[in-house]
Amino acid sequence: MTPRSDHTHAATLKRLEKASGELAAAAIARMDEQLPWYRAMPPEHRSWIGLVAQAGIAAFTEWFRHPGTPQAISTDVFGTAPRELTRAITLRQTVEMVRTTIEVMETAIDDVAAPGEERVLREALLVYAREIAFATAQVYAQAAEARGAWDARLESLVVNAVLSGEADEGALSRAAALGWSSPDHVCVILGTAPDGDSELTVEAIRRAARHAKLQVLTGVLGDRLIVVAGGSPDPLKAAKSLIGPFARGPVVAGPVVGDLLAANSSAQAAVAGLKACGAWQDAPRPVLADDLLPERAIAGDPAAREQLVEEIYRPLEEAGSALLETLSVYLEQASSLEGAARMLFVHPNTVRYRLRRVTDVTGWSPSDVRSAFTLRIALILGRLTEAEPRS
Template sequence: MPEPQSSSPEPAARDAHSHAATLKRLEKSSGSLAAQAITRMDETLPWYRAMPPENRSWIGLVAQAGIAAFTEWFRHPDTPQAISTDVFGTAPRELTRAITLRQTVEMVRTTIEVMESAIDEVAAPGDESVLREALLVYAREIAFATAQVYAQAAEARGAWDARLESLVVNAVLSGEADEGAVSRAAALGWNSPDHVCVVLGTAPEGDSELTVEAIRRAARHAKLQVLTGVLGNRLVVIAGGSDNPLAVAKSLIGPYAAGAVVAGPVVPDLLAATRSAQAAAAGLKACFAWQDAPRPVLADDLLPERAIAGDPSAREQLVEEIYRPLEEAGSALLETLSVYLEQASSLEGAARMLFVHPNTVRYRLRRVTDVTGWSPSDVRSAFTLRIALILGRLAGGDPQT
């Protein structure tokens, strides 16, 4: 036998029945409420008046959809509905780029205020408190729906930006940077700083997005512009805004994993950043040969290790910046430096071999420092000078080298 039906209607049906008059009046006044909301926006929101007509019309449709969705929601308060689809689905996706989240909140607040001010006129006698309470609950739901729409748009934009940034970083690292890479960087907010350098190191294990965000936080604190990404096991940072690459590396070193961190030389722009990236990559490859290397370390401080490891740019730099200037300064400087290094950095020993006074040797070594920027009395600099002399002799002795 069928179960006996209750003499009283279900709660939802009872509510819909008891507020039928209010619902009917709400349906009838929805158009005028939407028009009032648009008028209020035009009067109180300067950004709305400044918008092009097309965007204003879309906002009008959103307001109408919001009031219509409230009417339907009031009809079936216990039925779950996708408010974001009902309200914001009427507008194109581009609208989330045309108006900000703050402006959307102001638009929703204005529409809710218009509806709230009309409660006494719209509600049937005795239903004022019911309609007001329903509007408060609906306002909460529409606020969550607004946040969801903008969160989804931000996630989509963030994913696209991450792919775009990865393309730029990879182009710089692979030597394929061109005007297209510059345009992509500009779309990411890169405003072409005068000084650019590349910092390379090992990426930490775990979520690469957290690592990238940590780099951005450190860059904001150091007032630097950065383009960054994790490529394989390497964390790459293209930094702009400082002419001191070592200071840049020190300010960004926190998110890097243990191991060497190498800063390439400063270059004038993003197109030239490939040169800095290649120097940093060669330095990272050769850094393990210098066991006492500081962290971080400049790629230029690793010139001898890079040259021995086969980096042609390091070899050329050592010859052009050390050997050639010494050669042009006169044979006495080259001869004195060579003898001094061969005599285990002994002034007296070099003086005896050269048949000159030790003060003469001392003077010539100071000239070497002035010409090259490397001091023969420093152990590390002496090693660099020795490698430069070897490479210079090889280049001078064999024209094909």
């Protein structure tokens, strides 16, 4: 049974107080002998552990004096340096430290207890060991909660910086603190956030990312779920791997960029694509922001307009007027080879050859309905651009 009053076991208490220093020294010596990780630690960390071991033995002495007060154990033992302790050593290592200290105290019971009170001291130590185990779990749980809340705020800052175009070396430093190892391929994926706890959504994204071997920085901003994904050169493949936690509705993947500092361009493309996605009713899910270039251009996205002109119209213009003329006539003739050939006074095979050249130059096939629409918008924008200096 445990002690029932402050004075019942005064002799044992007195001997315990006297032996506290020796017990702490013996516990430290046994850790040094049996725990390799303790020996490998820098002196500062070992001193923290020594303080905690001494505090643990002192707390047991006080608890033995006033039994039934377990609520003070966490403060008495871990109050010396709780934050430093949880950062310096893992929970497993802390358990090993506590076990070693308890074992040292247990082996000394016969020497410390007054004659006839060995069983009382042993039972008290068992109860104290249970309480110290709970206290250890509580300290690490609180540290984990605080660290998780801090990490969430830090991650939100990084994601906001990417979206706003304010990502700098400070954002890189914060991302590195979250485990981001600066992968070569980065893209931003955007969609609607599901209802409910945003923390559960973020954790679901992280699980999907671990399964797909991707690095992610993610957050819920308003009704949007934003994911900065790194490690895949294929943005569509990355989006498909992470699409599960998104709510119903369009999910848009921005183009791949080289690093986190350049991710704003991917984010802006994804934002513009999400706004314009409603104009393409049959859009796949997920969809690339680059596949939404015509809708984005019509919606007023200047980056999409410039991209269509620079990646389609300019290369065709540089390839010779025949390609531009043939493509324009072909599209005007409802994609009819024969009709275009008659209008151009050439053989249909010539039209067919020039259209293949259009595909080679731009990457878009005039014979595909969706590609033809994109090419038509690019031609219109290119002509408008050509007309601007003269207007």
